[in-house]
Amino acid sequence: MKRGLNLIGALSLATVLLYGCETAGTADSSESSTSSEVTQGDLTIAFVYTDSVINKYDYFKTKSAELTEKGKKFEGDLQGRASGFQQEVQTFQQTGGNMTPNQARAKQEELAKKEQNLMTYRDNLMQELSADEAALYSEVYDRVQSYIKTYAETNELTMVLSYTRGGAVWYGNDALDITESVIEGLNKDYTAAPADTVK
Numbered sequence: 001m002k003r004g005l006n007l008i009g010a011l012s013l014a015t016v017l018l019y020g021c022e023t024a025g026t027a028d029s030s031e032s033s034t035s036s037e038v039t040q041g042d043l044t045i046a047f048v049y050t051d052s053v054i055n056k057y058d059y060f061k062t063k064s065a066e067l068t069e070k071g072k073k074f075e076g077d078l079q080g081r082a083s084g085f086q087q088e089v090q091t092f093q094q095t096g097g098n099m100t101p102n103q104a105r106a107k108q109e110e111l112a113k114k115e116q117n118l119m120t121y122r123d124n125l126m127q128e129l130s131a132d133e134a135a136l137y138s139e140v141y142d143r144v145q146s147y148i149k150t151y152a153e154t155n156e157l158t159m160v161l162s163y164t165r166g167g168a169v170w171y172g173n174d175a176l177d178i179t180e181s182v183i184e185g186l187n188k189d190y191t192a193a194p195a196d197t198v199k
Contacts, residue, residue: 043158043159044156044157044158044159045157045158045159045160045161045176046152046155046157046159046160046161046176046177046178047160047161047162047163047169047172047176047177047178047179048148048160048161048162048163048177048178048179048182049163049164049177049179050162050163050164051164052179052183053144053179053182053183053186054140054141054144056183056187057140057143057144057183057186057187057190058186058187058190058191059140059143059186059190060136060140063136063140064136067129067132067133067136070129070132071129074125074128074129077125078121078122078125081118081121082118085111085114085115085118088111088114089111092107092108092111143186144182144186147182147185147186147189148160148182151178151181151182151185155178160178163177
């Protein structure tokens with residue numbers, strides 16, 4: 001009798017386990033059928049060395065050179081103004097003793113105002129250059145991103161990663177490196193219509 005009860009208990013336990021497994025299997029199969037269309041086996045991934053793409057992009061090199069030239073002009077202009085101001089200060093130091101106290105005070109106030117204006121001018125130039133540089137990088141990143149999107153669609157890539165030292169990608173097989181191909185394509189597009197792309 002005891003042996004019969006043990007057998008019934010074992011059969012009941014087996015039935016519960018079997019039913020549980022079937023339910024779990026059904027849930028798993030429904031989850032897999034509703035999963036994303038792209039499965040791991042379908043992934044085609046590539047990467048680019050971001051610094052190389054930016055620095056070897058002819059458009060960036062051209063615009064960066066223009067920005068450097070603008071910076072040199074600003075620097076020359078600023079140095080000219082600073083030199084003129086310094087000369088005026090030296091002249092005042094040499095001839096200030098011949099002035100009345102009121103004239104000397106007025107000249108000191110004038111020089112202090114000119115110095116403040118010179119510093120404001122310098123700050124404005126630096127802000128303009130900084131804004132130009134930020135705008136250039138933003139534009140270049142937009143252009144590169146747009147090109148890579150087209151490149152990925154053309155070459156049936158699921159994902160293109162940005163490889164930078166200390167970034168999220170620590171290793172990439174060289175076979176997945178499309179940096180040179182992207183640089184070549186970007187420069188080819190830029191060379192084909194430079195008048196349209198240079199602002």
